[in-house]
Amino acid sequence: xxxxxxxxxxxxxxxxxxxxxxxxxxxxxxxxxxxxxxxxxxxxxxxxxxxxxxxxxxxxxxxxxxxxxxxxxxxxxxxxxxx
Amino acid sequence: xxxxxxxxxxxxxxxxxxxxxxxxxxxxxxxxxxxxxxxxxxxxxxxxxxxxxxxxxxxxxxxxxxxxxxxxxxxxxxxxxxx
Amino acid sequence: xxxxxxxxxxxxxxxxxxxxxxxxxxxxxxxxxxxxxxxxxxxxxxxxxxxxxxxxxxxxxxxxxxxxxxxxxxxxxxxxxxxxxxxxxxxxxxxxxxxxxxxxxxxxxxxxxxxxxxxxxxxxxxxxxxxxxxxxxxxxxxxxxxxxxxxxxxx
Amino acid sequence: xxxxxxxxxxxxxxxxxxxxxxxxxxxxxxxxxxxxxxxxxxxxxxxxxxxxxxxxxxxxxxxxxxxxxxxxxxxxxxxxxxxxxxxxxxxxxxxxxxxxxxxxxxxxxxxxxxxxxxxxxxxxxxxxxxxxxxxxxxxxxxxxxxxxxxxxxxx
Numbered sequence: 405x406x407x408x409x410x411x412x413x414x415x416x417x418x419x420x421x422x423x424x425x426x427x428x429x430x431x432x433x434x435x436x437x438x439x440x441x442x443x444x445x446x447x448x449x450x451x452x453x454x455x456x457x458x459x460x461x462x463x464x465x466x467x468x469x470x471x472x473x474x475x476x477x478x479x480x481x482x483x484x485x486x487x
Numbered sequence: 488x489x490x491x492x493x494x495x496x497x498x499x500x501x502x503x504x505x506x507x508x509x510x511x512x513x514x515x516x517x518x519x520x521x522x523x524x525x526x527x528x529x530x531x532x533x534x535x536x537x538x539x540x541x542x543x544x545x546x547x548x549x550x551x552x553x554x555x556x557x558x559x560x561x562x563x564x565x566x567x568x569x570x
Numbered sequence: 571x572x573x574x575x576x577x578x579x580x581x582x583x584x585x586x587x588x589x590x591x592x593x594x595x596x597x598x599x600x601x602x603x604x605x606x607x608x609x610x611x612x613x614x615x616x617x618x619x620x621x622x623x624x625x626x627x628x629x630x631x632x633x634x635x636x637x638x639x640x641x642x643x644x645x646x647x648x649x650x651x652x653x654x655x656x657x658x659x660x661x662x663x664x665x666x667x668x669x670x671x672x673x674x675x676x677x678x679x680x681x682x683x684x685x686x687x688x689x690x691x692x693x694x695x696x697x698x699x700x701x702x703x704x705x706x707x708x709x710x711x712x713x714x715x716x717x718x719x720x721x722x723x724x725x
Numbered sequence: 726x727x728x729x730x731x732x733x734x735x736x737x738x739x740x741x742x743x744x745x746x747x748x749x750x751x752x753x754x755x756x757x758x759x760x761x762x763x764x765x766x767x768x769x770x771x772x773x774x775x776x777x778x779x780x781x782x783x784x785x786x787x788x789x790x791x792x793x794x795x796x797x798x799x800x801x802x803x804x805x806x807x808x809x810x811x812x813x814x815x816x817x818x819x820x821x822x823x824x825x826x827x828x829x830x831x832x833x834x835x836x837x838x839x840x841x842x843x844x845x846x847x848x849x850x851x852x853x854x855x856x857x858x859x860x861x862x863x864x865x866x867x868x869x870x871x872x873x874x875x876x877x878x879x880x
Contacts, residue, residue, distance in 0.1 A: 460782070463784055463785035463788050485852050486822070589745065600772075604766070
């Protein structure tokens with residue numbers, strides 16, 4: 405699946421997007437965050453405070469316990485500040 | 488003093504404005520309405536239902552018990568329907 | 571507020587251009603975060619209306635709108651305020667009234683614009699007469715109770 | 726409602742013309758009584774801001790605004806609805822977002838416009854970064870708690 409990162413999540417990880425292949429036991433957004441956090445310092449810094457992280461699965465807002473198994477695209481970003 | 492009439496008050500009375508000289512005992516808007524009502528059929532028709540009559544004294548909305556003694560211009564009209 | 575905002579109030583027969591009024595209000599400004607515009611239009615869904623004739627009380631109309639504008643400026647921190655109300659003959663689809671409010675925050679701009687419209691509807695000395703397309707006698711529009719209710723919520 | 730209103734949703738780098746959008750929405754219509762426009766602008770009162778850089782999530786931004794627009798159309802009887810949100814570099818005084826709502830009655834147009842802005846602020850995937858005039862490091866704008874409160878009132 406594809407992972408997208410926006411705003412300071414993107415800056416801390418140092419990537420706008422990448423292909424990821426989490427193991428089979430990673431089935432929710434929250435578990436994916438934990439798995440990504442272990443990939444390196446930038447990831448750990450980006451996901452250090454889960455309360456400030458929002459996620460979207462296939463371009464729809466997703467809660468931490470939302471399933472990711474069938475997802476093609478998962479995005480992580482800070483709370484929105486548009487408008 | 489000058490009396491002004493608007494909308495169907497004007498149409499029923501048949502005048503847009505006129506000079507009036509009510510007697511000294513006519514000191515409030517309500518008393519002026521009663522005095523005008525006695526001037527003829529058109530006036531009586533215009534003021535038949537006081538609940539639908541609004542008044543302004545010198546271009547400021549005035550309640551039925553507002554004083555008229557110092558007024559230069561008194562206007563009568565139905566509830567407003569602008570906007 | 572460091573300086574008092576001067577409202578622009580106009581009562582006129584001519585049509586107005588909402589885009590131009592918005593540009594005038596915001597031009598060269600860096601302190602406006604939110605601009606709310608309300609346009610009231612002459613509506614006629616069933617084709618029965620030929621036109622509206624808007625009668626007004628010259629002098630009082632301008633003064634009353636200015637008083638309502640001053641109340642809005644006292645209640646909300648506005649950076650700009652424009653009110654235009656037309657009189658005379660107005661056909662279906664045409665514009666009748668414009669209220670523009672500019673503020674730092676959108677909640678203030680929205681609240682002030684709603685307040686102004688609610689007050690204008692019930693306090694500005696304008697009266698609408700409907701001219702029917704089928705030639706039936708002209709009829710004065712009756713005041714709506716909902717408008718009084720809408721105004722009451724600001725007390 | 727006899728026919729479903731189709732919202733117009735655009736996410737673009739280019740500026741927009743509120744007057745033109747209003748004219749497009751109302752042109753030739755006789756069933757619109759109230760048109761509310763909200764414009765959000767880039768504000769900078771103390772001269773410290775050089776520009777905003779608005780990042781967005783292409784595809785999701787359009788889809789999320791369309792979902793919010795559909796919710797507004799379900800809740801209020803609207804005759805027309807336009808939302809434009811810009812991305813990219815925006816300087817103080819420039820326009821960021823436009824919401825237009827057209828309805829028979831003004832209360833519906835006002836409520837729908839406020840609802841749309843409250844939802845856009847907290848759900849549309851846009852992020853603002855501030856570029857400082859004095860060359861200090863760029864900084865991401867933090868989400869405001871008031872915006873969450875503003876959204877919560879529509880539940």
